[in-house]
Amino acid sequence: MSKPTTRDLAAAAGVSLATVDRVLNGRDGVRQKTVDKVNDAIRDIGFVRDQTAATLARKRFYDFVFVLPDRQDEFLSLIVEAVDEASSALRHERVSARTVRVAANDPLSVVQTLEGLARDKVDGVAVMAPETPQTRDAIQRVKDRGISVVTFVADQPNAARDRYIGINDADAGRTAATLIGRFCRASPGAVLVVAETIQSRDSLDRRHGFDEVLQADFPHLHASPTIETYADPLRTERVLGNALAATPDLRAIYLMSSASAAALGCLKSHGIDRECVVIAHELTALTRQGLITGQLGAVITQDIGHLVRSALRVLRAKAENAPMVESQERIRIEILLQANLPRIDTAPETN
Amino acid sequence: MSKPTTRDLAAAAGVSLATVDRVLNGRDGVRQKTVDKVNDAIRDIGFVRDQTAATLARKRFYDFVFVLPDRQDEFLSLIVEAVDEASSALRHERVSARTVRVAANDPLSVVQTLEGLARDKVDGVAVMAPETPQTRDAIQRVKDRGISVVTFVADQPNAARDRYIGINDADAGRTAATLIGRFCRASPGAVLVVAETIQSRDSLDRRHGFDEVLQADFPHLHASPTIETYADPLRTERVLGNALAATPDLRAIYLMSSASAAALGCLKSHGIDRECVVIAHELTALTRQGLITGQLGAVITQDIGHLVRSALRVLRAKAENAPMVESQERIRIEILLQANLPRIDTAPETN
DNA sequence: CGCTATTTGAGGTGCGTACCTCACGTAAAG
DNA sequence: CTTTACGTGAGGTACGCACCTCAAATAGCG
Numbered sequence: 001m002s003k004p005t006t007r008d009l010a011a012a013a014g015v016s017l018a019t020v021d022r023v024l025n026g027r028d029g030v031r032q033k034t035v036d037k038v039n040d041a042i043r044d045i046g047f048v049r050d051q052t053a054a055t056l057a058r059k060r061f062y063d064f065v066f067v068l069p070d071r072q073d074e075f076l077s078l079i080v081e082a083v084d085e086a087s088s089a090l091r092h093e094r095v096s097a098r099t100v101r102v103a104a105n106d107p108l109s110v111v112q113t114l115e116g117l118a119r120d121k122v123d124g125v126a127v128m129a130p131e132t133p134q135t136r137d138a139i140q141r142v143k144d145r146g147i148s149v150v151t152f153v154a155d156q157p158n159a160a161r162d163r164y165i166g167i168n169d170a171d172a173g174r175t176a177a178t179l180i181g182r183f184c185r186a187s188p189g190a191v192l193v194v195a196e197t198i199q200s201r202d203s204l205d206r207r208h209g210f211d212e213v214l215q216a217d218f219p220h221l222h223a224s225p226t227i228e229t230y231a232d233p234l235r236t237e238r239v240l241g242n243a244l245a246a247t248p249d250l251r252a253i254y255l256m257s258s259a260s261a262a263a264l265g266c267l268k269s270h271g272i273d274r275e276c277v278v279i280a281h282e283l284t285a286l287t288r289q290g291l292i293t294g295q296l297g298a299v300i301t302q303d304i305g306h307l308v309r310s311a312l313r314v315l316r317a318k319a320e321n322a323p324m325v326e327s328q329e330r331i332r333i334e335i336l337l338q339a340n341l342p343r344i345d346t347a348p349e350t351n
Numbered sequence: 352m353s354k355p356t357t358r359d360l361a362a363a364a365g366v367s368l369a370t371v372d373r374v375l376n377g378r379d380g381v382r383q384k385t386v387d388k389v390n391d392a393i394r395d396i397g398f399v400r401d402q403t404a405a406t407l408a409r410k411r412f413y414d415f416v417f418v419l420p421d422r423q424d425e426f427l428s429l430i431v432e433a434v435d436e437a438s439s440a441l442r443h444e445r446v447s448a449r450t451v452r453v454a455a456n457d458p459l460s461v462v463q464t465l466e467g468l469a470r471d472k473v474d475g476v477a478v479m480a481p482e483t484p485q486t487r488d489a490i491q492r493v494k495d496r497g498i499s500v501v502t503f504v505a506d507q508p509n510a511a512r513d514r515y516i517g518i519n520d521a522d523a524g525r526t527a528a529t530l531i532g533r534f535c536r537a538s539p540g541a542v543l544v545v546a547e548t549i550q551s552r553d554s555l556d557r558r559h560g561f562d563e564v565l566q567a568d569f570p571h572l573h574a575s576p577t578i579e580t581y582a583d584p585l586r587t588e589r590v591l592g593n594a595l596a597a598t599p600d601l602r603a604i605y606l607m608s609s610a611s612a613a614a615l616g617c618l619k620s621h622g623i624d625r626e627c628v629v630i631a632h633e634l635t636a637l638t639r640q641g642l643i644t645g646q647l648g649a650v651i652t653q654d655i656g657h658l659v660r661s662a663l664r665v666l667r668a669k670a671e672n673a674p675m676v677e678s679q680e681r682i683r684i685e686i687l688l689q690a691n692l693p694r695i696d697t698a699p700e701t702n
Numbered sequence: 703c704g705c706t707a708t709t710t711g712a713g714g715t716g717c718g719t720a721c722c723t724c725a726c727g728t729a730a731a732g
Numbered sequence: 733c734t735t736t737a738c739g740t741g742a743g744g745t746a747c748g749c750a751c752c753t754c755a756a757a758t759a760g761c762g
Contacts, residue, residue: 357718369721
């Protein structure tokens, strides 16, 4: 006999369809004993709720929101693009997604946005924001309203988020150190480490992983203190320019942040040695170009499309109280060279 | 007003629901003029078929089959595992998948299997097999019966497959050459290239890309002719052992095939220089171990879970005549170091 | 024991599409 | 002019589940 339905379940559990429904959808007014009876029957007959039918029946449309910083860098634009693409691709699966930008580094802005979303009829939120006590509380309140929350790209380990969607930053730093160390096998020298700011958790984590590996495995290289650009070209020119001038034995540069436009511009204008290994984060038009011209030795990145789709899958699974495939949601740290650069999309098929 | 349904479509096109259905599902018995009318209306009102309802309505269960070589290597075991996992994860989406093993290197075996599947009520096939005129014809015949076919891991560019799911092998070879070249910056020397067999297209493509980059960018390294192991430990010991002994200036080794157990064993027993860069393909328990111990400098791989899910998504989209997200189906060439090794699954959550 | 509060059952409707049957045209072929 | 085939319309059922209502059964309590 084929796939058991709720009807079979009801029969097997010796209860009515209504009760099965109550148990399946976590409604109350059912004695614990009865709940157990149904759950046992589920195991016994191997019942799996037909998601297709379930989503059809709850006529609901899921509305998910990505809360992103309002910085104007390409990485964020790509995320917005990916959200839009995913949103239209998922339209026929009753899911819609949109982005909301909040003032970066202004916890209050994040908090207000989250409050607003909670009041709205949003079904899930993906948040990319620095962890502060205020945002942590706001996330808790959103969750309290039964809305699921994932942290996105930047984790907030102490917040009540359902899950973190993004790479492990310490491992990303370790990866960078390994690449630099192995690309600069021969002679000792200095490595400049550049970040937008060291205030953020991801910068800290990456730096931590980076130092760990560099010190342990490549003692012939020594890393500079983190140079902060604040994503400001003028400041970058000053601090990074100075550092370049002051580092005669420069062997490599690690651009730790996703926003590396200013730093890349500065490096270009200074005409870095071709032997100097430069490693950046995130695949953008800029870093792609860097790989092609050879300005960049490697790019460490995460698949943005995968990131967004993963967040949406997780939010949806939470919203529908459905199971999920864990292994599918692990975001990999990708290393990109010129040779394995994904080809650019040509005109999308209309099919 | 919310999402237009088939009813709205019928009204907008000025035809009946039955005709809309005939057009949407490509049934015949509709004049071209009417078909156009409906298609225009689809564009006008922005109709998108609700896949959820569609799959529910066609009560059908999709049955997909992966045809894989019967070689006993870990890479293939992992694929089988991934298929099983995907199959049970997709149960509630009306998709089931299974694997069938055929005698590797026996075109007849592939052909017979495909014929059998075509006769059966299979809805789609993913084939991993060397390209031969016979398999090409067999694929054509399967397609003629309206069953969709994707080539899997190993492409057959001249066959009538709907799509290829896997990495670009020439780029994989280029990636290997780049890594080896950059890891061995300092002094000139030799690179051993090892494959299970050079007969297969993927070996040829990888070798081609490898040579291209090595010659162009790293002329201080020269690559050996491809050493064939036939995945046989004894033979491997002989040919690879000889090569090792005969190559005093050995700087790197490229293990080109997914089945690298024999070669890795041989290298281990011969005690390769720690400075020698070894690069292998595909993440398995063996190559993972190699990365952790430092025996391997890097592993070039493709995410097997992604591979399998992608194949299933594509086959399903074809079977349902539904659109697909192109960017989601591009398989990336991943570079794995010890630092960015995905952590092993712990006990899967039951949730 | 009766009374109230809680738990359970029976039955129905609707989600948006697929797929089926039957009947009614209309135009081409004989 | 009749036959035939084809194009189209009308209407229905089913898919598996969510969600609703109302009544009936049961448990808990004094």
